[in-house]
Amino acid sequence: MDFLFGYQIDSLDDPAILAANKSLDIGNPLFTVGGSLITVFPFLARVPAWVPGAISQKRAAEGRYWTHEMKRIPLEDVRRRMDEGRATPSLVSQLLEKKITVGIADEDEHIMNNVAFTTYGAASDTTISVTNTFFYAMSLHPEVQVKAQAEIDRVVGTHRLPEFTDRPSMPYIEAIYRELLRYGPPVPPGVMHTLAEDDYYREYFLPKGSQVFANIWAMTHDESVYKDPETFNPDRFITEDGELNDDDRVLAYGFGRRICVGKHVASSTMWITIVSILACFNIGKAKDEFGNEIEVNGKYDDDGLLVHKQPFKCSIVPRSELARKLIEEAALN
């Protein structure tokens, strides 16, 4: 929101975040085949919302309201701050600036507003889902952390935080990134595509206009490609010589011309998150008041499009005094 609108979020109760969550919670299930009969029988979309049983229309109307709010709140905020001369640079503020100085078409403004909102919707839940899977996987796999931290200490040392220039020298961290997106793709069924022309899949004829899903989950859990697919194992991406193998497809970003346009941002965000956290913290199982380890809840919530880890307890402690200082310095900067 900062990058898009210069909108500062101080709490999860922020009205823009509440509106975004409502919009996505209502909208995501409608997006999937099982989520609404309309996706199976498109003619049902013509049934008015007042008809008894037209649940999807009512949900769609509710979703439209929250989507409108999700766009209105940060947009009005950036306009107000520009009027008061205290807007920070952002995608939308730059466009509105341009509108005042050289003028832009209403259509362009409309597009930019929708791009900013779509980007938020597409970027937030996916990145958060992978981050939660990361904490989950680390709580269960101390041996992965030991290897990762040995690599970080060898390449970065212990007196600074990792930087993007370190990325090529860290095959094991790269393998963790790849394995996270293989093990827990945030959009397991992929996003529905519509065929632009007639096609065949094996002996099946698929007429133009058919809606198809490329099942990301099935591909990333295909036993013939990924042995023991339910196990979190970054080493599957490492060769015997300790180098990265050539499986750099990251299927979790989808396919074709509608492939995730944010995949490079996502890759950088996930990489710096993984490496910075592992540089500074040890993650493990939480303990109860008697010192016994609390089992980690392995379940995910699934709205038919996106999956999110259910809440679980874990322990997150600084690796050392030096790490604590690095964290404090980073927080102050």
Ligand code: HEM
């Ligand atoms: C780990 C993080 C992410 C994952 C796993 C992910 C995954 C996906 C997937 C599966 C699609 C649908 C692709 C298809 O139709 O085949 C998609 C679309 C999209 N993603 Fe991402 N995404 C992530 C992060 C982001 C970020 C950070 C941004 C923006 C900065 C973003 C922006 C978009 C947009 C705008 C689309 C729609 C593209 C279109 O329909 O043409 N995503 N993403």
